[in-house]
Amino acid sequence: MLERGFACLVLPVVSSDDLVDKITRFQEQEGLLAKNLFGWADGKAATFLMQSCQTKPDCWKAIMLTDPEKFVKPPNVTALTSLINSFKFNRPIEENK
16 A cells, blocks of 8 residues: 555654654655645644644644544634544433432
């Protein structure tokens, strides 16, 4: 699949700046693979992913988020990244007494 320009990886990051730095280096080194990047993250990493869109709006073709820790306003650009958002609702079950 790599020969056809498709790959998948887990990218550990500690901040949105770390994410942008790693993605920028990847784009410089792997032009074909980096043309259409899709990102998925949950929790704190989902917040980093949203923040990376503020820093570098053209970085992602689409992002998928699950339970981000906080909402980050989308960047003000004409061509926005596609977004899929999923929230988990963990509510305690109360028994009737």
